[in-house]
Amino acid sequence: MKLYDFPNAPNPKRVKIFANEKGIELELVTCDMRKGEHKSSEFLKKSPSGKIPVLELDDGRCISESVAICRYLEAIFPEPNLLGASPFEMGHIEARNRHIEFEMWREIGISWVNGPIVAQLGIVKQIPEAKAASDVAARNYYERLDLEFAQNAYVAGDRFTIADISLYTAIEFASAMVDLKPESSLKKLNAWYESVRSRPSIAVLAQ
Ligand SMILES: N[C@@H](CCC(=O)N[C@@H](CS)C(=O)NCC(=O)O)C(=O)O
Incomplete structure (x- = not known):
C-alpha cells in the first residue's frame, strides 16, 4: 500500500502514526505540495479534493481522508484497537x-x-x-x-x-x-x- 505524503504535513502524519501503532508498513510517496502536485490532474484522479493523505491499494484503488484511511487500516489490522472495541x-x-x-x-x-x-x-x-x-x-x-x-x-x-x-x-x-x-x-x-x-x-x- 502506498501513502501519498509530504514531510511534516499533519494529516498524513495522523495516518503514519496510526499505521506505526499497528506495525503496518506503508510505502511513502512524496506528493510535493510546493510544486502543486496535489492539484495535478493525475493526483485529482486519486482524490478529487486534491489533498493528502491518500492511500493507494496494490490494485490501484484509492481512499482519501485521514479518518477514512484509518478505518480501512483498522478493518484489515484490528490490533491494537484504536477506534473502539464495543x-x-x-x-x-x-x-x-x-x-x-x-x-x-x-x-x-x-x-x-x-x-x-x-x-x-x-x-x-x-x-x-x-x-x-x-x-x-x-x-x-x-x-x-x-x-x-x-x-x-x-x-x-x-x-x-x-x-x-x-x-x-x-x-x-x-x-x-x-x-x-x-x-x-x-x-x-x-x-x-x-x-x-x-x-x-x-x-x-x-x-
Ligand atoms: N480532512 C482531510 C484534510 C486533508 C488536508 O487538509 N491535507 C492538507 C495537508 S496536511 C492538504 O492537502 N492541503 C492542501 C489543500 O488544502 O489544498 C483529512 O483528514 O485527510
Whole structure:
C-alpha cells in the first residue's frame, strides 16, 4: 500500500502514526505540495479534493481522508484497537475525535490560513479578525483540555486512541507553524503531550 505524503504535513502524519501503532508498513510517496502536485490532474484522479493523505491499494484503488484511511487500516489490522472495541466505545471515540477535528483543528486551520506563512504565499485573502478570533478559541480549547486531562489520561478515556493522534498532530502543527503553543501553565495538557510524543509510533517520525 502506498501513502501519498509530504514531510511534516499533519494529516498524513495522523495516518503514519496510526499505521506505526499497528506495525503496518506503508510505502511513502512524496506528493510535493510546493510544486502543486496535489492539484495535478493525475493526483485529482486519486482524490478529487486534491489533498493528502491518500492511500493507494496494490490494485490501484484509492481512499482519501485521514479518518477514512484509518478505518480501512483498522478493518484489515484490528490490533491494537484504536477506534473502539464495543459499540459504546466506538461511538465515544468517534465523538471525541470529531470534537478535536471540528473544535480544535478547525480553529488552528483558520489561524494558519490567515497567518504569516500562508500570507507570504499570496494565494488566500487574509482576514486578520478571523485569525484573532481563532487564536482565542484555540487557546480556550487548550484550557478546556487541561481540565479534561485532570479527569482522564487520554482524550477518549483511559487508553490511547485515534483521538489522541488527532490532538497530538494538531498541537504539534499549531506550536511549530501557527505560534499557538500551549502555555506552560497548562500542566496536564503539557504532560499528556510529552507522554504521547514519546510513544515509539511518534518518536520514530522525528528521526
Ligand atoms: N480532512 C482531510 C484534510 C486533508 C488536508 O487538509 N491535507 C492538507 C495537508 S496536511 C492538504 O492537502 N492541503 C492542501 C489543500 O488544502 O489544498 C483529512 O483528514 O485527510
